[in-house]
Amino acid sequence: MLSFPNAKINLGLNVVSKRPDGYHDIETIFYPIPVKDALEIVFCGEKDVFHSEGIPVEAAPADNLVMRALRLLREQYEIPPLEIYLMKGIPFGAGLGGGSSDAAFMLKLVNTLCALHIPDERLEELAASIGADCPFFIRNTPVFAGGIGNIFSPVSLSLKGYHLCLVKPNIMVSTPEAYAQVTPQAPSISLKEIIRMPVSQWREWMVNDFEASVFSRYPLIGEIKDYFYQCGALYASMSGSGSSVFALFTEDPGLCLQEQFPDCFVWQGNLP
Incomplete structure (x- = not known):
């Protein structure tokens, strides 16, 4: 059984407050995009076998979130040995949720292949124990995310x-360090209101609170955003705590992104 775990972007990201447990409450909008991995599972012999190709996975196979999702299901359900094939196309350290997507799609694949009949609500609960944004990929539709990025409410968006351009430089941004450089505060206007505005007005109102400190430490990331606006983007932003930057255009601007950013991961195409 084959599926194609997709990435997400953050439309706006406000760090609202620091919690007593050390985490931060945020507000953001998760939006699915067609940058994808490929994940296939089939029944096999006596033990699980894991294969990974494409963008190299740094973690040991046993530590991959796909295998963690499988172990999580096995704590409650009888699941025979599986052979798992993962083709990575979503870059790591990008703010695109690639690992979380793989884990969520693994939960859904095993649920279907093994006829476990687990409802989406329960799959979301299981996914939440893997990562804060992992439950988003169960339903995989635009949501407003609050809490630590794990409390969802649907949005009409x-x-x-629109033509999406995406560039991920060869930079790894430490998420804890990014949070440490932000002073939490409630936004002056809710993202739920901003997304009702025309996309052309988002530039004025929709912000990512991580950008100021990340751009100062890694100027190339800010330069990518500036480049997109120079090329006529309606809206451009860093996704999550980085390091990828995306831009929305009304139509294909004909950019040669790989030539402009030769050492970066790039993707562009129309949104479905």
Whole structure:
């Protein structure tokens, strides 16, 4: 059984407050995008076998979130040995949720292949124990995320037909360090209101609180955002705590991103 775990971008990200447990409450909008991995599972012999190709996975196979998702299900359900094939196309350290997506899609694949009949609500609970943004990929539709990024409410938003450009430089941004450089504060206007505005107005109102400190430490990330605006983007932003930067255009601007950013991961295409 084959599926294609997709990435997400953050439309705006406000760090609202620091919690007593050391985590931060945030507000953001998760939006699915068609940058994808491939994940296939089949029944096999006496023990699980894991294969990974594409973008190298640094973690040991046993530590991969796909295998963690499988172990989580096995704590409650009888699941026979599986052979797992993962083709990585979503870059790491990008703020795109690639690992979380793989784990969530693994939960859904095993649920279907083994006829476990686990409802989405329960799958979301299981996914939450893997990572804060992992439950988003169970339903995989645009949501407003609060709490630590794990409390979802649906939003009416479609970017269908917009052209998305994405560049991920060879930079790893430490998420704890990014949070340490931000002074939490409630936004002056809610993202739920901003997304009702035309996309052309988002530039004025929609912010990512991580950008100021990340751009000062890694100027290339800020330069990518500036480049997109120079090329006529309606809206451009860093996704999550970085390091990828995306831009929305009304139509294909004809950019040669790989030539402009030769050492970076790049992707562009129309949103479905």
